[in-house]
Amino acid sequence: MMNAPDIASIERQARALLANGRFAEAEAQVRPLLASGSGPLALWGVLADAIRPQGRIEETRAIQDMLVTHMPGNLTARFNLAETLLLLGDFERGWREYHHRYGMPHTTMIERKVQRPRWNGRPIPGKTLLIHDEQGYGDTFQFLRMVAWAKARSQARVVLEVNADSLSIAQRCNGFDDIIARGTLPPAFDMHCELMSLPMVMGLKLTDLPGNMPYLCADPHRIEKWRTRLAGLPRPLVALVWAGRPTHVNDANRSMALADLAPLAMPGVTFLSIQKGPAAAQAATPPAGMSLVSLSDEIEDFEDTAAILSVADLLISVDSSPVHLAGALGRPAWVMLPFVPDWRWLLERTDSPWYPGMRLFRQPAHGDWQSVMAAIATHLASLRGP
Numbered sequence: 001m002m003n004a005p006d007i008a009s010i011e012r013q014a015r016a017l018l019a020n021g022r023f024a025e026a027e028a029q030v031r032p033l034l035a036s037g038s039g040p041l042a043l044w045g046v047l048a049d050a051i052r053p054q055g056r057i058e059e060t061r062a063i064q065d066m067l068v069t070h071m072p073g074n075l076t077a078r079f080n081l082a083e084t085l086l087l088l089g090d091f092e093r094g095w096r097e098y099h100h101r102y103g104m105p106h107t108t109m110i111e112r113k114v115q116r117p118r119w120n121g122r123p124i125p126g127k128t129l130l131i132h133d134e135q136g137y138g139d140t141f142q143f144l145r146m147v148a149w150a151k152a153r154s155q156a157r158v159v160l161e162v163n164a165d166s167l168s169i170a171q172r173c174n175g176f177d178d179i180i181a182r183g184t185l186p187p188a189f190d191m192h193c194e195l196m197s198l199p200m201v202m203g204l205k206l207t208d209l210p211g212n213m214p215y216l217c218a219d220p221h222r223i224e225k226w227r228t229r230l231a232g233l234p235r236p237l238v239a240l241v242w243a244g245r246p247t248h249v250n251d252a253n254r255s256m257a258l259a260d261l262a263p264l265a266m267p268g269v270t271f272l273s274i275q276k277g278p279a280a281a282q283a284a285t286p287p288a289g290m291s292l293v294s295l296s297d298e299i300e301d302f303e304d305t306a307a308i309l310s311v312a313d314l315l316i317s318v319d320s321s322p323v324h325l326a327g328a329l330g331r332p333a334w335v336m337l338p339f340v341p342d343w344r345w346l347l348e349r350t351d352s353p354w355y356p357g358m359r360l361f362r363q364p365a366h367g368d369w370q371s372v373m374a375a376i377a378t379h380l381a382s383l384r385g386p
Helices: 007-019 023-034 041-051 057-070 075-087 091-101 137-143 145-154 164-170 195-202 220-229 258-264 278-284 302-311 321-329 369-381
Strands: 128-132 157-162 178-181 191-194 237-241 270-273 291-294 314-318 333-337 359-362
Touching: 007 023, 007 041, 023 041, 041 057, 057 075, 075 091, 091 195, 128 145, 128 195, 137 145, 137 164, 137 195, 137 321, 145 157, 145 195, 157 164, 164 178, 164 302, 191 195, 220 302, 237 302, 237 321, 258 278, 258 369, 278 291, 302 321, 314 321, 321 333, 333 369, 359 369
Parallel strands: 128 157, 128 191, 157 178, 237 270, 237 314, 270 291, 314 333, 333 359
Antiparallel strands: none
16 A cells, blocks of 8 residues: 655655755655645645746736635735736735735734724825835835825825835835834824725726836935036946845846846946845956946935936846835836746736836846846947047
């Protein structure tokens, strides 16, 4: 008599393969046990996580849908489905499922407990609505556009609470009556809404985007400072970011080394490193032939970044917060995206509904940054000086 397979052991082995980027091998390990169309839900979860990075998004959605049906209380399964739905452009259901982003093991610590009801998108004239940001800087820059929409819809007095690093830029945004830094005591309010729950409660559709652009602006005094600083450099001036925040859950997929940008080195282009974090040190040894000026140590805050983007001719960046800042400022940006990108970039298209004028350069296969560099180099050659 044959022994039953050790499901827990198989799942551990497959998860180890996934952690090392060996997606096809992980798929091959669990497929035989699911061939009948049934089988342990844990292995179906492995299969979804194995085929999604391979670009089989519709098949992933079908499996994730099944998992949510069978495990409605599993918030991680619901969040995974949400990101796939949003990636496919299914905003109606995607935003509803995205509400489950809290309650997972790694997010429960950052959930904000608010002793007031969440705004439901209906008018509340005479009331005060607290809108508070919650996640990364890029998320804040991307969704600040919706504060003015919420003000108009709610007819309420709006108090906006944002992280301290984004506060001064957000102060020049429209749609709030009062603004405070996260961590300070807000004035009395009747209802609240997380910044990234506004799409759910307001029923955001792709056709609603982008709204009034630009919706952020740089500080004129900082612009003048950086215009003077960069005045002697040959144009075009191209700001560069090649790595995101190392602690981001998907950083290995979205980031690269400055050396990988070697194909972009060409006469007539001045590159400006606005890279922050550990990767900024790579600017000391740029690729051969790349005229690179590192501004990283001179950038004190996002106000400096915004001003540099307002003076530079173009930003070339991986998927990180400066991309969203450039987009919100209405500045040109070329974004280097992994084969299966974050949900907000959707699939296949070279433009972004969120930011007019932004151009997306996607890996044609997992890990293929070389093709991305070749495509960008071709376009960059047409911008360079004589």
